[in-house]
Amino acid sequence: MPSRDDTGPSGSSGDPLSVLLVEDHPGDARLIREYLRESQAAVHLRWEQSLDVGLAALDDEQPDVVAVDLGLPDSEGPATVRRCADAAPTVPLVVLTGDTTFDTAREAQAAGADQFLRKDELTPTLLIRTLRWAAARAEMEAELGHQTDWIKSIAENVAGGLFRCVSDQGIAYANEAFVRMLGYDTAEALLGTDLADLGATARATERLRTFQHGDDLPTDVEVALTRADGSTFMGLLRGAVVEDGHRDTTYRDGVITDITDRKQRTDQLRLLSEAIEQTKEAVLITEAAPLDDPGPRTVFVNGAFEEMTGYAEDELVGRTPRILQGLETDREVLDSLRAALEAGEEWEGETVNYRKDGTPYQVHWNVTPVRGPAGEVRYWVSVQRDVTDEREREAARRRERNLLEQTQHLAGAWEANVDTGVVVWSDKVYDIFEVPPDEELTLERVAQFYSSTGGTTHQEAFEQCLRHGESYDLELPIVTAAGTERWVRTVASPVEWEDGRVVTVAGAVQDITERVRAENTLRDQEARLRGLANTLPGVVFQFYVRPDGTYGNYFVSEGAEEILGISSTPEGFYDRFVECIPSPHRGRFEASVERAVEDHETWRVEVPFRRPDGEVIWLLGLSTPEQAEGELVFNGVLLDIANRKRAEQALQEERDRFVTLFSNLPTPVVRGTVGEGKNTITVTDVNTAFERIFGYAADTIQGEKLCEFILPSDQDTAVEINEEVMEKGALQLEVRRRTADGVRDFQLQAASRARPNGPTEIYAMYTDVTEQKHRERELEEAKEEAEAAARLKSAMLANMSHEIRTPLTSIMGFADVLTEEGAEGDVRRFARLIAQSGRRLENTLSSVLALSKLEAGVYELDRERVDFGQVVEETARMLHSQAEAAGLTVRVQVPDGGAEGWWNEGALGRITENLMENAIKFTPEGGHVAVRVDETPDTTVLEVSDTGIGMDPTRVSSLFQPFKQESEGMEREYEGAGLGLSIVKRLTEAHGGTVDVETAKGEGTCFVVRLPRTTEAAPS
Secondary structure, three states: EEEEEEEOOOOOOOEEEEEEEOOOOOHHHHHHHHHHHHOOOOOEEEEEOHHHHHHHHHHHHOOOOEEEEEOOOOHHHHHHHHHHHHHOOOOOOOEEEEEOOOHHHHHHHHOOEEEEHHHHHHHHHHHHHHHHHHHHHHHHHHHHHOHHHHHOOOOOOOOOOOEEEEEOEEEEEEHHHHHHHHHOOOHOOOOOOOHHHHEEOOHHHHHHHHHHHHHOOOOEEEEEEEEOOOOEEEEEEEEEEEEOOOOEEEEEEEEEEHHHHHHHHHHHHHHHHHHHHOOOEEEEEOOOOOOOOOOOOOOEEOOHHHHOOOOOHHHOOOOOHHHHHHHHHHOHHHHHHHHHHHOOOOOEEEEEEEEEEOOOEEEEEEEEEEOOOOEEEEEEEEEEEEOOOHHHHHHHHHHHHHHHHHHHHOOEEEEEOOOOEEEOHHHHHHHHHOHHHHHHHHHHHHHHHHOOOOOOHHHHHHHHHHHHHOOOOEEEEEEOOOOOEEEEEEEEEEEEEOOOOOEEEEEEEEEEEHHHHHHHHHHHHHHHHHHHHHHOOOOEEEEOOOOOOEEEEEEOHHHHHHHHHOOOOOHHHHHHHHOOOOOHHHHHHHHHHHHHHHHHHOEEEEEEEEEEOOOEEEEEEEHHHHHHHEEEEEEEEEEEEEHHHHHHHHHHHHHHHHHHHHHHHOOOOOEEOOOOOOEEOOOOEOHHHOOOHHHHOHHHHHOOOHHHHHOOOOOHHHHHHHHHHHHHHHHEHHHHHHHHEEEEEEEEEEEEEEEOOOOEEEEEEEEEEEHHHHHHHHHHHHHHHHHHHHHHHHHHHHHHHHHHHHHHHHHHHHHHHHOOOOOOHHHHHHHHHHHHHHHHHHHHHHEEEHHHHHHOOOOOOOOOEEHHHHHHHHHHHHHHHHHHOOOEEEEOOOOOOOOOOEOOOOHHHHHHHHHHHHHHHOOOOOEEEEEEEEOOEEEEEEEEEOOOOOOOHHHHHHHHOOOOOOOOOOOOOOOOOOOHHHHHHHHHHHHEEEEEEEEOOEEEEEEEEEEEOOOOOOOO
């Protein structure tokens, strides 16, 4: 994939140089990109990793320069160059290689390369200059090939070799210069020759062939040509297409200029430029004229000159070197230079110049003329050197000598002879070191006074003074001859030399013990204060403003680096701080500082601050001013209040949400404050729903007592409600309030909020429950009516039971008597039918009574430990005769160990009996009824299945409803009241169980009862 990169600096003037780089090694490509960026030149770079893709890129756009690696995997050596040259004949070609041999360079240039660069010698400056030279040369040669020049040059007396060729006829015309250039005797010897036959290289042959036969006419290209004697030369080919008057024949007119010498000069210039680039001296080349304003223009600078001045090459070339001059540039030196230039003489001098950033520097330079063939001055070459440091060292030596002389007048003086080792002290020095005045001193003896703590430093400085002539000025501790510890300032300089060697050193000593002690005390105090400031939260600072308007910081605590992310160095701290304040807030911040300085008032500001890592925090700045020695000093602190700001923002958002919610709730809401007597609520705000439902506008009720507007006259509970809300903090109850539609019922939700600096707030929400209360009253009345009906039904059933059972008992008794006493015939049959109908009626009556008790919740379900298996077996024995009479087989399966649980035994018997009777009733003769009891860890299961008639599964949902059978009405097939299954379901659910049924028409039915098996007696 191509990589595009605009490597030039922003703000570069002119179009960027367009470069196509064909390089298979990503590392080398990145290096070239970095070199182009370091050169500060405006370059548009496109990188391709293979030659084929690079050649295809030339079809998309024509760059100013092509830079290609000779070691590509899909090509090799000169073949790479030739393919690139053939693909873009007019684009200059710069070859890159890691090969260090000159043969490779010659082969590449012979194949068509314009420039040759070794990768191991690349520098940013060399790379960009080579690319520019190649592009500039192509541009120059393009300008030389303008068609107008050709028209003017078609004559026999021109220096260039003119010719005309036709695609299928070869050379049709050649001027004398063309004939001589190719080494032929006459033009006739060339006529009819195919132009391509004159090429000395494959690349040149192809270019000449394209010129004569191709559709796209290559022009302004370099071609290698062969003379008649076999020698070769380099020519520049330019041409144009000309049609005859009838447009029947197309001619190709061309001119070839011998550029062999120019090519050699270009190569020499490139080598010279590379050499100049490698030198550490700053080199400047200018035109010879004009000497008057604006002065001669710069044509070349090397990298050292760019580094010395701070200007890039493209900022200097084309401009006069006078841009380096300034206020301190010596006018007399410039006048001397002007006189030498006018005389065409060499010159050497020294003055002050200025770098791009405005800083001055001392420069020493010489100027040499470059003359043309006629001796005329064509260019001026200047080699310059920055001698600022050297001159400062010389000035420092002068200052040190002066300081030594002055110090010797103020303190004790001494002198030491290096050869003899003898040291001479003044009386003051003897007093400082507490040495007797008559004691002879040597260098070794003097060194002993410094040996305890400062000896090494003193000895090294003294040796540097002897070896290099460097003066020294030290503050060191000593131990005197009397054992006293002192601090001294000792200075020294060489004063006598012999044969380039220091032989005498003179100096001075001053007792600075008291000053050092005071400084140490002050330093300890400052350290303690600094330590205290660095432990305080925030950024502690001391900011000063002087009468002349200058300002700065004496101190900034280390918290600046942790909290602000910027250096705590006092110098420049204020400017660094202001730069990090977002621009919309910067003016407000600076205005607050100016106001505090002008009014000598306390400074306080809250401002956002953008850390270098991009995080934005909020700072609170606090400071108090005081006058100190003519300065206004602000001692203050910067606190990180980002969390507080976030909390404030969150609180504001919460308030906005509350206001939105408060205003748009469909339920009336009142906010008020409790009066001093706690018996009134003064309204502070109401929402829109309150205005609509209660009929009071917010502005008419605000500040008024709430109860005077909405409390009905027949209620006086407001005080109690207020007190209860105050006591409990929250309250919910039903109240009646006066609304725009009259008195209505509301669910009141009230809450109180104590405020530290104000009366307690009350929030009351009124939910209208009038309709709900109305429905509840209707339901209560319906419930009471239903309960009365249930009681009436129970009484009726009880009376029916008594009224029916009494005559029924007599009927069944007389029927049994008739049967037992041997009635015969119809009488016996009628007696049996009467008894059978009586028992049926008794069962129906018992079922109705049982269902009634279950529905009324008065059925006795006292529980005891019961074996469900035993209940099932007893029920099966009781119904055995009934099943046998119906011609059915009954199978019973119960667990061997029994199935015990806490149930009502009568209820279990009734469930089992009803299910088995149901199965016997609806199973045809010859069928089967299966009864099984099983257990799970928590449940006992009763399963009753038959092979009877079954039923429609869609009727199962109504199967357990009272008085429901699949066949109903007078024409129903089976007898029964339809209460058995209803009783089964209610008894099962009374035990906390479930009953399920599976059935299919004509296939049978299976009932499954699941009862929880409790381990202890449960309440009925």
